[in-house]
Amino acid sequence: MIPAAPAARTIDAPSFSTSRFRAEREADWIAFDALLTRLEKRGAKALTSDELLQLPLLYRATLSSLSIARATSLDKALLDHLEALSIRGYFLVYGVRETRLSRLRRFFLYDWPAAVRAVWKETVIIALIILLGALTSGSLVASDPQWYFNFVEEEMAGGRDPRASVEYLQSTLGHGKAAGEQEDGLHVFATYLFTHNSRVSIMSFALGFAFGVPTMMLEFYQGIGLGAMLALFSSKGLGFEFGGWLFIHGTTELFAAALSGAAGLRIGAAVVFPGARGRLQAASDAGRTAGKVMVGVILMLLVAGLLEGFGRQLITDTMLRYGIGTLMLLFWLAYYYIPRREDVA
Amino acid sequence: MTAAVADAQRRTAESRKIRQFITPEGVDLELKIASSGLRLGALIIDIILILIILTLFSLAMLWAGMASRSDMMVVVWMLGAFVLRTFWFIGFELGQRAATPGKRLMGIRVVARDGGRLTADAVVARNLIRELELFLPLMMLGVGAAEDMVSGWTILAGVAWSLTLSLFLLFNRDRMRMGDLIAGTWVVMAKRAKLDADIAAGSDQGDAIRFSDAELGVYGIFELQELERVLRVRDPRAMREVADTIRAKIGRPVAEEDDAFLLSYYRQLKTRLERKLLFGKRREDKYASD
Numbered sequence: 001m002i003p004a005a006p007a008a009r010t011i012d013a014p015s016f017s018t019s020r021f022r023a024e025r026e027a028d029w030i031a032f033d034a035l036l037t038r039l040e041k042r043g044a045k046a047l048t049s050d051e052l053l054q055l056p057l058l059y060r061a062t063l064s065s066l067s068i069a070r071a072t073s074l075d076k077a078l079l080d081h082l083e084a085l086s087i088r089g090y091f092l093v094y095g096v097r098e099t100r101l102s103r104l105r106r107f108f109l110y111d112w113p114a115a116v117r118a119v120w121k122e123t124v125i126i127a128l129i130i131l132l133g134a135l136t137s138g139s140l141v142a143s144d145p146q147w148y149f150n151f152v153e154e155e156m157a158g159g160r161d162p163r164a165s166v167e168y169l170q171s172t173l174g175h176g177k178a179a180g181e182q183e184d185g186l187h188v189f190a191t192y193l194f195t196h197n198s199r200v201s202i203m204s205f206a207l208g209f210a211f212g213v214p215t216m217m218l219e220f221y222q223g224i225g226l227g228a229m230l231a232l233f234s235s236k237g238l239g240f241e242f243g244g245w246l247f248i249h250g251t252t253e254l255f256a257a258a259l260s261g262a263a264g265l266r267i268g269a270a271v272v273f274p275g276a277r278g279r280l281q282a283a284s285d286a287g288r289t290a291g292k293v294m295v296g297v298i299l300m301l302l303v304a305g306l307l308e309g310f311g312r313q314l315i316t317d318t319m320l321r322y323g324i325g326t327l328m329l330l331f332w333l334a335y336y337y338i339p340r341r342e343d344v345a
Numbered sequence: 346m347t348a349a350v351a352d353a354q355r356r357t358a359e360s361r362k363i364r365q366f367i368t369p370e371g372v373d374l375e376l377k378i379a380s381s382g383l384r385l386g387a388l389i390i391d392i393i394l395i396l397i398i399l400t401l402f403s404l405a406m407l408w409a410g411m412a413s414r415s416d417m418m419v420v421v422w423m424l425g426a427f428v429l430r431t432f433w434f435i436g437f438e439l440g441q442r443a444a445t446p447g448k449r450l451m452g453i454r455v456v457a458r459d460g461g462r463l464t465a466d467a468v469v470a471r472n473l474i475r476e477l478e479l480f481l482p483l484m485m486l487g488v489g490a491a492e493d494m495v496s497g498w499t500i501l502a503g504v505a506w507s508l509t510l511s512l513f514l515l516f517n518r519d520r521m522r523m524g525d526l527i528a529g530t531w532v533v534m535a536k537r538a539k540l541d542a543d544i545a546a547g548s549d550q551g552d553a554i555r556f557s558d559a560e561l562g563v564y565g566i567f568e569l570q571e572l573e574r575v576l577r578v579r580d581p582r583a584m585r586e587v588a589d590t591i592r593a594k595i596g597r598p599v600a601e602e603d604d605a606f607l608l609s610y611y612r613q614l615k616t617r618l619e620r621k622l623l624f625g626k627r628r629e630d631k632y633a634s635d
Contacts, residue, residue, distance in 0.1 A: 018619055019546045029540065040441055063372045074618055075545065076570040077577065080538040087374050087535060091454075094369075095441065095462055103465065111466075191420045195427045199476075202431075206477035209527055267527055284458065284467075284529025291470030291528065298431075 018073040025065045029085060032058035036088050059089045107292070115292035116336045122262035122269070126219050130258060133223020134230065141231035151228035166236045190309020197253065197301045201260035205294050208264020209283070211272050215264035222257060244318035247325030249307035255332055256300035263290035263297070300332070352630075361518065364531070366460055377534040378520050379453040384532060390447030395433055399426060434472040439465055444535070452536035458529045467528040474524035481507040544576055545612050553601075554609040560595040561610075561617050567630035569618055572611050579604075 035055055038046045047055070066082040073079065116123075140147040145162035152161070200218075207214035226246075233242035270286035271279060307328070315321055366376045402425055410418035437445040443463050444454040455471070457463045485503040514522045519531060564572075575587050581603070588603040591610060618628065628635060 019543060022543055022546075026540075033540075043441075060370060063368065063370050067372055072619060072622060074566055074569055074615055074622065075543060076573050077538070077541040078543070081540045083375065084536060084538040086368075086372070087376065088537070090368050090374060091443070091456070092441065107465075115466075188416055188419050188423075191423045195423055198427065198431070202473050202476050206474045209474075209523060280526065281529075283527050287470040287527035287529060288464065288466040291466035291468075291473070294473055295466075295469055 126261035134227030138227035194305030212268025244321035253304035387447035471524035471528035
């Protein structure tokens with residue numbers, strides 16, 4: 001477009017001029033740009049140790065150029081370039097300082113259990129809400145079976161309602177004649193349960209910011225379904241078997257559900273009662289804790305899906321089911337709540 | 346005067362989008378909040394990409410399922426679709442550029458509001474909330490359509506309520522989604538700007554025409570930078586129009602080629618304004634006093 005000035009002329013210019021400033025510093029900017037491009041494309045491994053040592057120097061040189069240019073130059077293209085370069089540089093220089101592997105390790109060893117421990121109050125509240133839901137519907141169905149139809153939808157129940165025979169109910173628990181027929185689609189079933197439950201959990205977390213009210217309603221509703229089923233099976237004398245059927249994966253799944261609700265409630269509570277911090281600050285602090293909990297919840301639901309899809313269909317002995325369920329519960333409790341040294345890194 | 350007022354309003358509106366962001370070195374990076382239009386554009390691109398990948402993936406799984414005659418492919422498909430939908434945004438935003446392909450195309454990125462680094466939990470939180478923002482209005486419609494017992498007004502209220510959540514970013518100055526609010530993040534411009542040649546540095550024809558101090562005194566920095574833009578684009582019609590405006594303003598006859606005239610005027614105006622800048626006088630635009 002416009003022929004560049006011969007370098008000698010600008011350098012020889014008598015006093016300070018923006019052209020001279022640019023001619024002196026331009027090489028640094030170009031070098032920094034080239035380093036950043038390589039770093040973005042191929043990561044830190046693409047640079048030699050000399051280049052890595054150059055990086056902060058060039059970054060600071062660029063920032064200093066930006067400050068000078070802002071104070072002296074009116075060249076918009078130059079200012080825009082320096083600004084964009086500094087922003088890119090800032091986020092790379094002050095960006096992630098850990099490898100993926102050590103981040104992952106820290107998440108499993110410290111961050112995940114610490115985040116779960118941090119929401120223990122909310123977890124207790126949500127657990128009580130689920131329990132309350134279960135007790136409400138359980139006692140109502142026990143006193144009058146007709147209530148059952150209000151609590152459990154027709155297609156969800158799949159014939160498991162007060163009119164069904166004891167034999168049929170028993171077969172749905174994986175005992176008796178009809179049990180064998182289900183085994184073909186096990187993995188499909190497990191996957192479906194996992195994706196469905198994850199979505200419900202994400203919802204109950206995401207609804208938390210509306211002061212936690214929808215979250216609590218959703219969890220109460222989960223308890224309602226549970227209680228109604230429990231009352232139905234115990235009224236036919238199958239309470240113990242149903243317990244085992246539920247327990248094998250239920251400890252993991254309900255724990256995960258309670259945690260997702262707790263994560264949502266934490267955000268809702270932070271919005272309503274921000275304490276000494278600003279409301280925005282409180283919400284974002286809570287959001288970060290809750291984010292960690294939610295990654296954990298999705299992992300827990302994956303485990304629950306496997307237990308439900310495979311474990312429950314393959315293991316039909318009720319005592320064994322109780323055993324596995326209890327073991328899982330103890331494992332989660334120990335993992336989350338046994339005190340350990342804090343992460344020092 | 347009305348033009349002046351409108352102009353001033355436009356520029357303050359633009360400057361309000363700039364947020365202070367001070368690096369440890371003490372330099373303000375002046376991050377610019379990405380507009381809602383860009384955000385929508387990025388989202389649409391991402392959704393289209395997800396749908397394309399999902400379609401290809403489904404076809405591949407269908408073919409594999411046909412070939413192997415097992416329902417294992419259904420499992421792979423369901424898990425794949427779940428991972429794609431949930432972790433597309435999270436995965437890309439955890440990368441070096443903190444942007445999904447859509448965001449990258451639009452030249453925007455996610456940053457932590459407090460100036461610290463963008464942590465994984467913040468990215469997870471902001472993207473899990475997205476699930477709600479995108480699908481709640483659809484779910485409201487779906488539930489309303491499926492169950493006849495709710496009246497039209499109930500559906501309308503539900504959709505309106507969920508839309509206020511989804512469109513939350515239109516109602517605050519920082520264009521934060523619900524997810525941004527909760528994760529403590531912002532989406533800002535991250536456009537790259539190429540280092541263009543210095544048009545004031547050439548020696549060829551810059552001093553061909555001399556302008557008097559009075560002739561240069563009519564414009565400020567804003568006009569200078571608009572002139573720079575015109576000179577960089579080099580569209581003959583725009584240059585003719587600008588040259589005629591300047592000539593009329595300073596009362597010069599049409600005597601020179603437009604580009605030579607504009608280049609000379611630009612260089613001398615820039616020198617004059619930069620000299621003033623060094624003495625601490627910044628004249629923002631032609632309305633400011635000289």
